[in-house]
Amino acid sequence: MYEGVPGVTEVVEAHGETTVVVETERLVDACVHLRDEEGFNFLSDVSAADYLGWGEAGVSGYIGTAAGRDLNAPMTQGLQVLPRPKPKRFSVSYHLLALSADPRRVRVQTWVDDGEEVPSVVAVWPTADWHEREAWDLMGIRFSGHPNLTRILLDEDWEGHPLRKDYPIGGEPVRFSEEE
Amino acid sequence: MALERPLAELGLHSERVLWPDKGPGRFEQEVEALERKVGLTTLEKAVAWAQTKSMWPDTFGLACCAIEMMSIVSARYDIARFGMEAFRSSPRQADLLIVSGRVSNKMAAPLRQIYDQMLEPKWVIAMGACASSGGMFNNYAIVQSVDKITPVDVYVPGCPPRPEQLMEGIIRLHEAVQAGVPPAYELRSVAP
Amino acid sequence: MAVSPVATRAPIYEGTRIPHPVPTVLRVPDELRATGDVMTVNFGPNHPSTHGVLRLVVDLFGEDVVGLEAVIGYLHTGFEKNMEQKTWWKAITYPERIDYLSYQANELVFVLAIEKLLGLEIPPKASWMRTCLCELNRIHSHLVWLGTSALELGAISMFWYCFREREQILDLFELVTGARMHTRYFQAGGLAEDIPRGFFPEARKLVEWMPHAIDEYEAMLSRNKIWLERTQGIGLLSAADAIALGQSGPVLRASGVDWDLRRAEPYLAYPEVDFDVPVYHEGDVYARYRVHVDEMRQSTRIVAQCLDRLEAMEGEPWIADDRKVVLPPREELHTSMESLIHHFKIVTEGYRVPEGEVYVAVESPRGELGCYVVSDGGPRPWRVKFRAPSFVALEATATCMSDALIADMIAIVGSLDTVMGEVDR
Numbered sequence: 001m002y003e004g005v006p007g008v009t010e011v012v013e014a015h016g017e018t019t020v021v022v023e024t025e026r027l028v029d030a031c032v033h034l035r036d037e038e039g040f041n042f043l044s045d046v047s048a049a050d051y052l053g054w055g056e057a058g059v060s061g062y063i064g065t066a067a068g069r070d071l072n073a074p075m076t077q078g079l080q081v082l083p084r085p086k087p088k089r090f091s092v093s094y095h096l097l098a099l100s101a102d103p104r105r106v107r108v109q110t111w112v113d114d115g116e117e118v119p120s121v122v123a124v125w126p127t128a129d130w131h132e133r134e135a136w137d138l139m140g141i142r143f144s145g146h147p148n149l150t151r152i153l154l155d156e157d158w159e160g161h162p163l164r165k166d167y168p169i170g171g172e173p174v175r176f177s178e179e180e
Numbered sequence: 181m182a183l184e185r186p187l188a189e190l191g192l193h194s195e196r197v198l199w200p201d202k203g204p205g206r207f208e209q210e211v212e213a214l215e216r217k218v219g220l221t222t223l224e225k226a227v228a229w230a231q232t233k234s235m236w237p238d239t240f241g242l243a244c245c246a247i248e249m250m251s252i253v254s255a256r257y258d259i260a261r262f263g264m265e266a267f268r269s270s271p272r273q274a275d276l277l278i279v280s281g282r283v284s285n286k287m288a289a290p291l292r293q294i295y296d297q298m299l300e301p302k303w304v305i306a307m308g309a310c311a312s313s314g315g316m317f318n319n320y321a322i323v324q325s326v327d328k329i330t331p332v333d334v335y336v337p338g339c340p341p342r343p344e345q346l347m348e349g350i351i352r353l354h355e356a357v358q359a360g361v362p363p364a365y366e367l368r369s370v371a372p
Numbered sequence: 373m374a375v376s377p378v379a380t381r382a383p384i385y386e387g388t389r390i391p392h393p394v395p396t397v398l399r400v401p402d403e404l405r406a407t408g409d410v411m412t413v414n415f416g417p418n419h420p421s422t423h424g425v426l427r428l429v430v431d432l433f434g435e436d437v438v439g440l441e442a443v444i445g446y447l448h449t450g451f452e453k454n455m456e457q458k459t460w461w462k463a464i465t466y467p468e469r470i471d472y473l474s475y476q477a478n479e480l481v482f483v484l485a486i487e488k489l490l491g492l493e494i495p496p497k498a499s500w501m502r503t504c505l506c507e508l509n510r511i512h513s514h515l516v517w518l519g520t521s522a523l524e525l526g527a528i529s530m531f532w533y534c535f536r537e538r539e540q541i542l543d544l545f546e547l548v549t550g551a552r553m554h555t556r557y558f559q560a561g562g563l564a565e566d567i568p569r570g571f572f573p574e575a576r577k578l579v580e581w582m583p584h585a586i587d588e589y590e591a592m593l594s595r596n597k598i599w600l601e602r603t604q605g606i607g608l609l610s611a612a613d614a615i616a617l618g619q620s621g622p623v624l625r626a627s628g629v630d631w632d633l634r635r636a637e638p639y640l641a642y643p644e645v646d647f648d649v650p651v652y653h654e655g656d657v658y659a660r661y662r663v664h665v666d667e668m669r670q671s672t673r674i675v676a677q678c679l680d681r682l683e684a685m686e687g688e689p690w691i692a693d694d695r696k697v698v699l700p701p702r703e704e705l706h707t708s709m710e711s712l713i714h715h716f717k718i719v720t721e722g723y724r725v726p727e728g729e730v731y732v733a734v735e736s737p738r739g740e741l742g743c744y745v746v747s748d749g750g751p752r753p754w755r756v757k758f759r760a761p762s763f764v765a766l767e768a769t770a771t772c773m774s775d776a777l778i779a780d781m782i783a784i785v786g787s788l789d790t791v792m793g794e795v796d797r
Binding site for chain 3: 014015016017019041042043044045047049050051054055083084093095099103105107122125126127129130134138147148151152153154155162163167169170
C-alpha cells in the first residue's frame with residue numbers, strides 16, 4: 001500500500017503496525033506525499049534510536065527456538081538468538097497519524113550514521129520543530145534546514161549527547177552507611 | 181511560650197548557640213536591658229517562637245512532590261494551622277525553601293540564585309527522595325541531592341512523601357528552631 | 373464514523389497564525405524593535421504559576437506580548453536513559469514520574485507497549501480495572517488543573533474546592549494500590565494485586581458525589597463575569613493550526629476537532645463503555661475550560677459503568693497466566709518446582725521481551741501520550757521514548773499568544789495544561 005511513497009526501500013508489518021523505510025535524501029518528498037496524498041496530517045512523534053552495540057550480546061528468544069546452541073553463554077539456556085542486524089547506527093522514526101474518520105497510523109523510518117544529516121520536516125508539519133531539536137540535543141542527529149537547531153532540554157553549553165549508547169549513565173556511586 | 185520545660189534544664193544555652201562568633205552588639209545590649217526591665221524569658225527565644233509560627237515558604241515546586249506540597253495547603257492537611265499557608269512568590273519575602281522535586285543540572289543555578297535571594301534566617305527542607313539524595317535518578321541529569329547546592333535543614337524522605345510526612349518534617353524544623361538550633365548555613369556548607 | 377472529525381464550521385481566524393520561520397518562537401517585528409520600547413522580561417523557571425519549571429522569555433510592548441520564546445529543560449531527568457539500564461519490571465516504575473498528574477496513564481502506555489511486544493492477552497477484569505483507574509486519574513488531573521488554573525487567574529477558592537475532591541480520589545487510590553500518587557499498580561499482564569474489598573462502596577460514594585461537586589465548580593466559574601472576561605476570546609487556536617502543531621486532547625477538542633483516542637483507536641475496555649466526547653468550537657481558553665469540566669462528568673459516567681462490570685467479576689483472575697512474564701501465585705511456590713524456577717528467573721534476570729519496535733498511544737488527560745519502545749529481545753528495554761502531549765502543547769504557545777496581553781499569557785499557558793515533568797522527561 002505504501003509502495004508509491006517516494007524513496008521507499010522497505011515496508012515492514014509487525015505487531016499490527018506498518019513501518020515504511022525511506023532513503024534519507026527523499027525524506028521530505030516522502031512526508032509531503034504522505035501528508036497530501038495519503039492524508040497523514042498529524043505528526044505524533046519523532047523518535048531517534050541509537051543501535052550501537054546492537055546484537056553484540058546475544059539474547060534469548062522469548063520462547064527460545066534457534067538453530068544451534070551455545071551452552072556456555074550465560075542465562076540463555078543455550079537457546080541464543082541474535083537480533084536482526086540494523087543497516088546503520090541511528091534510526092529516526094516519524095510516527096504519523098491520519099486524523100480523519102478513518103484513522104490510520106504509519107511509521108516512516110530513515111537510517112543515518114554518525115555525522116550524516118537528516119532533512120528537516122518542519123516545513124511539512126510545524127510540530128516537528130521541538131521534536132527535532134530534542135533528537136539533536138539528546139542523540140546528536142543534525143537536521144538540515146531546521147530554523148532553530150539548538151539544545152532544548154540540556155544546558156546550552158552541555159557537551160555530548162546523553163542518549164547515545166557510548167555516553168555513560170552518569171550519576172554517582174551510592175555510599176551505604178555500613179561502608180567506610 | 182509553647183515549650184513546657186525550660187531550655188536550661190535540657191542543657192541548651194541558646195544564646196551561645198544562636199550567635200556563636202558574634203560579640204555582643206547593640207542588639208544584644210538592648211536585649212539585656214529589656215530583659216532586666218520587662219523580666220521576659222530570653223528575647224531570642226521569643227524571636228525563635230515568632231519565626232516558627234509564621235515561617236512562610238517559597239513557591240518552589242519542581243515535580244511530583246510539588247503536588248503533595250500543594251495538598252498540604254488544601255483543606256484536609258491545612259498548613260494554615262501552622263501559619264504557613266502564605267506561599268510567597270518572591271524569595272525575598274520567604275523564610276523557608278521547600279525543594280520539592282528532582283533538581284536537574286539546568287535548574288541548579290536558578291535554585292542557588294533563589295536561595296541566595298532569600299534573607300537570613302532561612303531554612304531549607306529537602307522534600308522527597310530526589311531532593312534528599314537524587315532519588316531513583318542516579319544519572320547525568322539530576323543533581324544527587326539538593327545539599328550539593330544549598331545547605332539543608334530537614335530531609336523528608338518519600339516518593340512523594342505523604343502530606344503528613346511533609347508536615348512532620350516542617351514541625352520538626354519548628355521544634356529545632358525553637359530549641360535554638362541555628363539554620364543549616366551556620367552549621368555546615370554544601371556537600372562535596 | 374462517516375463524519376470527519378475535523379471541524380466543518382468556519383475557522384476561528386483566517387489563515388494560519390503559526391509564526392514563521394520558527395513555529396515555536398514569536399519574533400518581535402523589526403519596526404517595533406526600532407522604537408526602543410520593547411522590554412524583554414524573563415518569566416523564570418521559578419514563578420508562582422504552579423505549572424512547574426517553565427521559563428518564558430517574553431518581549432513586551434507596553435502590555436502587549438510581541439515576542440515569546442519558551443525555554444524548557446529545567447526538569448530534564450533522563451528518564452529514557454535510566455529506563456534502558458533497568459529490567460522491564462523495574463522500568464515500569466519510571467514512567468509514572470514523567471507526567472506526575474496522570475501517573476497511571478503513563479504506566480498504562482508503557483505496560484501496553486510491553487504487552488504488545490509480548491503479544492500478551494490480559495484478563496477482562498484487569499482491563500476494566502485499568503479503565504476505571506485511568507478515568508479516576510483523569511478526573512484527578514483535571515481537578516488539579518482546574519484548581520491551579522483558577523488560582524492563577526485569581527479565583528483562589530477553587531483551589532480548595534477542587535482539592536477536596538482530589539483527596540477523595542487519592543483515598544481511593546490508596547485503598548486499592550497502597551499509595552496516593554505513583555501507584556505502580558499496573559503490571560505486564562494485568563494488575564499487581566486483586567481489587568481489595570471495600571473499594572466498591574467507597575468508589576460509589578465518589579461517583580455519586582462527583583456530579584454535585586462539578587455543579588459547584590460550574591456554579592462558581594462558568595457564568596462568572598470575571599471568569600468569562602478573562603477567558604473568552606483569549607488564546608485562539610484554529611483547528612487547522614492545532615492539527616499542524618500536533619495538538620491533541622482538550623486543546624484539540626476545544627478547537628473544534630472531534631478526536632479522542634478512546635473512541636477513535638480504542639484500547640482497554642473503552643469499546644464497551646458509553647460516554648460522550650465534549651467538543652467546543654471557539655478555540656479559546658474558555659472552550660478548553662468547558663472541555664475539561666465536561667470530561668470530568670463523562671469520566672464519572674465511565675467510572676460508574678466500570679464499577680458495575682467489576683462488581684460482577686468478583687473472583688476472576690486479575691493478571692495473565694503466562695508464567696514466563698507473570699509471577700506465579702505464592703501458594704504455588706511451596707509445591708511446584710516450575711513455579712519456583714519461574715519466580716526466580718523473573719525476579720533475578722527479568723522476563724525477556726521479544727525483539728521489535730512498537731508505538732502505543734493512549735488518551736491521557738493532556739492528549740495523546742505515546743510510547744515508542746524498541747526491544748532487542750533482552751531483559752532490558754533498548755530504547756524507550758515517550759511522546760508527551762505537554763511537550764507538543766508548549767509548541768503552540770507562540771501561536772496562541774498572538775494579540776495577547778501579559779495577563780492573558782498566564783491564562784493561555786495555564787489552559788494548555790502542561791506538566792513540566794512530561795515536557796522535559
